Amino acid sequence: MNRFVLSLGSNSSDRYEKMDMTIERLNSLLNIEVASSVYETLPWGGGDKLYINCVMAGTTAMDKESLIEMTKNWEKQRGRDEEAKKHGIVPIDLDIVIWNDTVLRPKELSRDYFITGYRQIDPCH
Helix, strand or coil, X not given: CEEEEEEEEXXXXXXXXXXXXXXXXXXXXXXXXXXXXXXXXXCCCCCCCCEEEEEEEEEECCCHHHHHXXXXXXXXXXXXXXXXHHCCCCCCEEEEEEECCEECCHHHHHCHHHHHHHHHHCCCC
């Protein structure tokens, strides 16, 4: 089994609905062992649309490439495309931050939108 930590985010007008659907979907496909609360954060790097975020950790039999493909397909199905990007809208953002003890996205470890939730699920960090 592979261990992962995922970062979830959304700033769309229906962000709570999109987040709920995504959490439900991930729970049905992966072994989610722990999840943070859903919390609001300021946009990183500019913009005026508030985000909601969540951090989840668990295990999966999927390999990393399959999990990446699944998360990127889910983003597209929920409306993440060039048109949304032009307007600064992120319907849903899913990123694997940690995979089997390897940090894939080191910048996330210092950003409030990730670290707030990560501290909830792993208080040692």
